[in-house]
Amino acid sequence: MGLSNASEDLSSEMEVDAFRRLFPLRYFERHLAESIRPDGRPLGKARETSIFLGAVASANGSALVKIGSTTMLTAIKMEVMTPSLESPDEGCLAIDFHMPPICSPIVRPGRPAEASPVVSKQLSDTISSSRMIDLKELSLVGGKAAWMAYLNAAFSIMQDIYCLDADGALFDAALISAVAALSHLQIPAVAMNDDGKIVLVSGEDGQKPVNKEKRKLTLRSIPFSLTCILHKNYILADPTAEEESIMETHVTIVLDTSGQLISLYKPGGPALAYTSAIQDCVGLTGQRVKELKSYLDKENSAMEVVV
Amino acid sequence: MEYVSPEGLRLDGRRPMEMRQIRAEIGAVSKADGSAIFEMGNTKVIAAVYGPREVQNRNQQISSHALVRCEYSMANFSTGDRMRKPKGDRRSTEISLVIRQTMEACILTHLLPRSQIDIYVQVLQADGGTRSACINAATLALADAGIPMRDLVTSCSAGYLNSTPLLDLNYVEDSAGGPDVTLGILPKLDKVTLLQMDSKLPIDILENVMQLAIEGCKAIANYIREVLLENTKQLEYRRGV
Numbered sequence A: 001m002g003l004s005n006a007s008e009d010l011s012s013e014m015e016v017d018a019f020r021r022l023f024p025l026r027y028f029e030r031h032l033a034e035s036i037r038p039d040g041r042p043l044g045k046a047r048e049t050s051i052f053l054g055a056v057a058s059a060n061g062s063a064l065v066k067i068g069s070t071t072m073l074t075a076i077k078m079e080v081m082t083p084s085l086e087s088p089d090e091g092c093l094a095i096d097f098h099m100p101p102i103c104s105p106i107v108r109p110g111r112p113a114e115a116s117p118v119v120s121k122q123l124s125d126t127i128s129s130s131r132m133i134d135l136k137e138l139s140l141v142g143g144k145a146a147w148m149a150y151l152n153a154a155f156s157i158m159q160d161i162y163c164l165d166a167d168g169a170l171f172d173a174a175l176i177s178a179v180a181a182l183s184h185l186q187i188p189a190v191a192m193n194d195d196g197k198i199v200l201v202s203g204e205d206g207q208k209p210v211n212k213e214k215r216k217l218t219l220r221s222i223p224f225s226l227t228c229i230l231h232k233n234y235i236l237a238d239p240t241a242e243e244e245s246i247m248e249t250h251v252t253i254v255l256d257t258s259g260q261l262i263s264l265y266k267p268g269g270p271a272l273a274y275t276s277a278i279q280d281c282v283g284l285t286g287q288r289v290k291e292l293k294s295y296l297d298k299e300n301s302a303m304e305v306v307v
Numbered sequence B: 001m002e003y004v005s006p007e008g009l010r011l012d013g014r015r016p017m018e019m020r021q022i023r024a025e026i027g028a029v030s031k032a033d034g035s036a037i038f039e040m041g042n043t044k045v046i047a048a049v050y051g052p053r054e055v056q057n058r059n060q061q062i063s064s065h066a067l068v069r070c071e072y073s074m075a076n077f078s079t080g081d082r083m084r085k086p087k088g089d090r091r092s093t094e095i096s097l098v099i100r101q102t103m104e105a106c107i108l109t110h111l112l113p114r115s116q117i118d119i120y121v122q123v124l125q126a127d128g129g130t131r132s133a134c135i136n137a138a139t140l141a142l143a144d145a146g147i148p149m150r151d152l153v154t155s156c157s158a159g160y161l162n163s164t165p166l167l168d169l170n171y172v173e174d175s176a177g178g179p180d181v182t183l184g185i186l187p188k189l190d191k192v193t194l195l196q197m198d199s200k201l202p203i204d205i206l207e208n209v210m211q212l213a214i215e216g217c218k219a220i221a222n223y224i225r226e227v228l229l230e231n232t233k234q235l236e237y238r239r240g241v
Helices: A002-022 A024-033 A115-130 A145-150 A170-184 A241-246 A275-306 B090-104 B130-145 B203-239
Strands: A049-053 A061-067 A070-081 A092-098 A153-165 A190-192 A198-200 A223-231 A234-237 A250-256 A261-265 B022-026 B034-040 B043-054 B067-074 B115-125 B154-161 B164-167 B180-186 B191-198
Touching (some): A153 B115, A170 A250, B022 B203, B034 B130, B067 B130, B090 B191, B130 B180
Parallel strands (some): B067 B115
Antiparallel strands (some): A223 A250, B022 B034, B154 B180
């Protein structure tokens, strides 16, 4: 008797799975009618999020972020550069977003994934327009005349973001990991050697550092984002890859921790967004920003305890 | 430079025949058919397997067996200095080929005709022995994907510095310019699938170094079996078997 029940369960399970594959939109809409999603989340709820700082030992700053299954690993390497003539007292921030073929069955070797340059550009624009980092902080200036030759030198922050698992909301996860890595970043102390080259100062050297001792960047109002899907009258926060592929209208909103709107991105899609829907998305983003800020603060304070 | 102290300790405090700490985790990439993270000391790699699936380029389809493809790449931040060109350089191409040929030797490709198996390996942190770590990660990922194999493939390196055979070289030891033997074996069948050596080495010493590498491979094989067994138990528990 128990055996027949088990086989019945299996057949119904198979039917559900087949229905999901054959009619994905109808499958999702049946759930949406009950104000729930197939993974059990309410419509406005984001997936479980975790932040781990210092994931890469060989980097100056790093963070591993998971939103559900979406996984991003960001690492920062500091390099010394000659600043541009327009801003001689500023460093620079370069962001590269990578989608290696391990992250998704859609990404194949050879040609880079379509999303890579788009997300890279969005991240650069978001971080620069949020004015989270004062680039003057990256300038290297010696107080003595002996350092004059090196007055026009600064750090450049080379930030590489690797998507290890692409399961939706890539920009959100990439932005959190970029911000988390910047919060973990320690600017190394450097000095000029006899050849006039800049070298990292190790504890034993008698060299006098050009900049202050190892220090952290001062981060002002930090930007966080939330991607929502608009489908009929429903707003789904933090979509999975499956949801993104079925319901094509996305809205990504970036707010900073002071509540200012940094950017709003709605790349087309069949659903036309009403002002009220956009405002609802902004409201959801506001809640999400508070949540993410608390996660990051908690992780940073835990790191300080470890140090 | 002295790589082995008079007390018989290496630069990182290990004994000559001691391996670095290894750690493995299965199922790191949700979208992949099989995936694994493998760590050997400070070397960390992640492998993902997609397949068997339809052959992307029909011209490459083989009617008698599966097509195995492999891509090895290093993250820009994986080494001391940031890498400018982490993919497509000659070293990456060579390691991709080595991994592919090593894995092809153990996959029962004849059971999967007209299909394609993609193995992607990404180095997140490099501290010597990346190709060994990649082969071990790929083995775990293939097992996780349920790809039929003759046996597990495990790999380990060994070298010869300061007249001492050393097991599982780190980056500093690897860069010393001494002989470096990378070995891949099928532990149950007791067969060698990969053997690479750089620099000159007398034949009598090669036997000792190779034997040391075999011991390392067998130790890794035991650990990998434990990890797979634990993973299977967890799957059984989740499915209520």
